[in-house]
Amino acid sequence: MTDIQRYNPTVLWSDAVSFNGIGYFVEVPESGESFREQTLALLTQADRTLQAIGSDKSRLMMATIYLTDFSNRAVFNEIWVDWLPKGHAPARVCVRAELASPDLLVEIAFMAATRQV
């Protein structure tokens, strides 16, 4: 019997939470100025988080992608396709939204399977 695991909990949020074979996590880019730099940084962070929770990018189930500007969508998709293992794309939403800081251009909420159950 396993219970909730939290990764790097702060007073505001945890970097990831896992429970019963599923991990929940949100990434905003920790570096980068251009949209391309931020997206690459975010996906590298996602790889690290996935490893921490015992998963990897072949096990994503759902991604909710927030872009501040849809003119960045083509670049996003290009980087996204390069990053995802073929045949393992999650379900995904992609909407335009304003994010917490005007410097942030992309944010993604993920759900991933962490193990077979």
Place this chain on the structure above:
Amino acid sequence: MTDIQRYNPTVLWSDAVSFNGIGYFVEVPESGESFREQTLALLTQADRTLQAIGSDKSRLMMATIYLTDFSNRAVFNEIWVDWLPKGHAPARVCVRAELASPDLLVEIAFMAATRQV
């Protein structure tokens, strides 16, 4: 022991992903010009996806509804109520958001139970 199942994976997304008794999927209307036509098309697509993953509209758990214009909300709710089996509504969010194409007026992310566990 079952592992992740993906339905119609493309390089960008899968139409649906299921794991451990839960299915995740996102629908945007594949046809329709008016808001009403698009919503009806989307919910018909959702029925098909639910069937594909071994679920149905009585087993929805969560819906995140994105409308581009809240003046469409009354029509959305009317169609939504007609479509849902009484007593089986999911939890739901309904927010305004810009979607990937200006022609799209509605997008919904769903979570549904696929079987008893």
Place this chain on the structure above:
Amino acid sequence: MTDIQRYNPTVLWSDAVSFNGIGYFVEVPESGESFREQTLALLTQADRTLQAIGSDKSRLMMATIYLTDFSNRAVFNEIWVDWLPKGHAPARVCVRAELASPDLLVEIAFMAATRQV
């Protein structure tokens, strides 16, 4: 073997849905004019919903926070930190979005573990 449980289903939504150890619910403030009043009301409602589904605020896994105005973000975070048990923060998204009524200033979608599995 347990199946889906729905709490206060209406024709439009259920206040909460739980399945296989996870609860899904969405809160909009039922009272309050100021942002502070609305946020406090919303989190009190969340406590009640968590209790109803057999969970509590130490077992939140994911929160998707919609604010209509980011100038309210500092107040939100202050109240959020006070409300959350230390070390038990969920993963979270916080985006700006227009909500169903112009009087509403905040809406949150939650996922919580309801029991060990």
